[in-house]
Amino acid sequence: MGLIDIASNNSTWRGLDYYKENRVINYSKVNDNQYEGVVSNSNGKEYDVFMDIEHPRRSKCNCPHAKDRRVICKHIVALYFTVFPDEVQKLLKEVEEAEKEYEEYEKEIEKKLIKYINSMSKDELRQTVLELLYDGPEWMYDRFIRDNIEY
Ligand SMILES: [Zn+2]
Structure with a gap:
């Protein structure tokens, strides 16, 4: 090391x-x-x-x-x-490559998610969105209630 x-x-x-x-x-x-x-x-x-x-x-x-x-x-x-001093460039290059790799990884995940969502039926989508809103983070629920439901 x-x-x-x-x-x-x-x-x-x-x-x-x-x-x-x-x-x-x-x-x-x-x-x-x-x-x-x-x-x-x-x-x-x-x-x-x-x-x-x-x-x-x-x-x-x-x-x-x-x-x-x-x-x-x-x-x-x-x-x-x-x-x-050459090690400085080496380090910066490594960091840059790691960031690039992470970006590609994120893009890959997004692609897979889109593919998965596209494969779902309307009922499955409805059920999933409902579950997400119900169990999801507070901000998601708050925003949905605030913006979409009138008391
Ligand atoms: Zn010291």
Whole structure:
């Protein structure tokens, strides 16, 4: 698992912001898999970050969120994107593809629903609509009553 894979969404996107805002003050390579650096917070506080890309869980930061815990915080993510800027494009592309996939999935569901509805008889449709209005979410019932039934 890559470092970004185990980082929370929040850490990933906040870390990406930090990278874009050039909050990594300096960094150095310890060896092929390990880097250490200093990352500045929004209030100017500086944190010491250690990053291990082969064993991401061994990465460390002395910020309150990550100190003494095995979590990938935004400072570690910021250092990661600073050392490997190509990974930013990779991440954005992955997100874009996932969104596209989800859109296609939704379209597929819609198609199947339309097909199903078209296959129903008038009686079945009446019964289904009645059940939906009766058991469905409150707003559906409210709207139907408000707009269609006069007391
Ligand atoms: Zn941190």
